[in-house]
Amino acid sequence: MLTLAKKEIDFKKYISFVLIAYAFSFPVSKATTNLFEVLAILLWIVEGNWREKWQLYKTNLLSITIISLIGFSLLSILWHGNTETTFRYVAKYRHLLIIFVFYSSFDTRYTKAILSAFLSAMFISELMSYAIFFELIHYKNISPLDPTPFMSHMTYSTVLAFTTSLLLVMLFYEDHLKYKIFYILFFLSATTNLFINGGRSGQIIYIVLIITLFLSLVKNKIKAFFGALFILLLTFSLAYNFSTNFHNRSNQLYHDFDNVITNNNFDGSGGARVALSILGVHTFIDNPILGTGLSYRxxxxxxxxxxxxxxxxxxxxxxxxxxxxxxxxxQLGIAGLIISLAIIYALFTFQITKQEYRLMSILFAISFVIFSFTHNTFHTMNPMIFFALFGGYFNTLGKKGTSNEF
Structure with missing residues (x-):
């Protein structure tokens, strides 16, 4: 009876609905994102079909890299010990399970609904950010000088930069004038929001995404490059002159790097990142085989x-x-390096046949990889959700047999 009842339940439909809610929750609420993540995973477990699922996962590069990351992290207990620390550290990788839920159990008929849910929530997040910036509301202890209501400014700026690129792709492939106008206005508001906030990572990502978009969408590559350059110069010039936050943080970054070059002083946000990279590379060189082990320090x-x-x-x-x-x-030595390179490679090689979604997936890959070189994205909740949501989403759209379903 129980088996029969399970067969009558359309798990893919309900899991897809939960994933849509998950996409909507991500930009606005950690609590509800966690709730829908757990619900999606529970439905995925109850759904069963593990033999079929395993056949899918074992031939999918992104799934293999995530399994390798989790598996090798646990295996490192054998030579590094620290069992309790390792288990607590690896427990955070639970957020990555959504990638497997997407790949085996998402119905691609709801492809557009995921993007619509995410963009709707980003619009709400923007409204909150502007309300804080103009001091129309007071939300928690968030300053109008850095109005990022629901996540850190580093993550928010990255997600905003990616959002602007999604809107430009949708604008390019849209036929109806009213929607084109909406995408233009949304793009302008998102871009403005990006530059009144304090996240420089997203602003750097924005530069790369705009250049990538112009080179991808404009046939004449010389015109594309200079068109992108004009847009970027205009945007950054306006931001520097009218956004106090961007102006001050740009000057601070220049001061940090000038301090590194002229005074060999690595204090400050920019200099510290350079120093941490130097320290990390040398630590890896000294421990290339087994790594140093998982640790919070x-x-x-x-x-x-x-x-x-x-x-x-x-x-x-x-x-x-x-x-x-x-x-x-x-932490994991040469195996960790290989896994890292494999994750990067996987993100750029999703076999999506629809051109607009293929381009979106490349833009996501660029956004996440640059972000990951400035932040520990695999050990902080919102960056991991960003990776799981869109990594899982685009990975699924590239799955064999889905090319004509969305």
Missing amino acids: MYNIEKYAKKHDFDAQYFKKFDDYHSAFLTISV
Whole structure:
């Protein structure tokens, strides 16, 4: 009776509905995102069909890389010990299970609904951000100088930059004038929101995405390059002159790098990232085979800081190398490096036949990879959700047999 009842339930439909709610929740609420994540995973487990699912996963590169990351992280207990720390560390990878839920159990008839849900929530997030910026409301302890209501400014700026690129792709492939006008207005508001917030990662990603878009959508590549350059110069010039936050943070970044070059001083946000990369690379070189093991702190950071004449006390306050791929490589050695490269490769090689979705997937890959070189994206909730949501989504659209279903 139970087996018969299970067969009568359309699990794909209900899982797809939950994933749509998950996409909507991501930009606006951690609590509801967690709720729908758990619900999707529970439905996926109850759905069963594990033999069929395994056949899908074992031939899919992104699935293999995630299994490798989790599996090798657990396996590292054998030579590094720290069982409790390892299990607590790996437990955060539960967010990545959504990638497997998407790949085996998402109905691609709801492809557009995922994007619509996500963009609707981003619009709500923007409205909140503007309301805080203009001091129309007070939300928690968020300052009007950095109005990022629902996530850190680094993550929000990255997601905003990706959102602007989605809107431009949708604008290019849209036939109806009223929707084109809507996408243009949404793009302008999202771009403005990007530059009144404090996340420089997203602003850097924005540059790369705009150039990629112009080169992809405009046949004449010379015109495309100079068109992108004009848009970027205009945008950054307006932002520098009218956004106090962007103006100050741009000057601070310049000051940080000037301090590195002229004074060999790596204090400050920009200099610290350069120093952490140096420290991470040298730590990896010293521990290339087995790595240093999973930890919530950097391995022998004081020793390496002193070795390079950095301020050891200053760098003790950092938990990781501010780079997901570097952190994985240091912790897991050459296996971690291979897994990191495989994740990057997988993100750029989804076999999506519809051109607009293929382009969106490339834009996501660029966004996430650049973000991952400035942040430990595989150990913070919102960046992991960003990866699981869109990595899982585009990975599924590239699955064999789905090319004409959305």
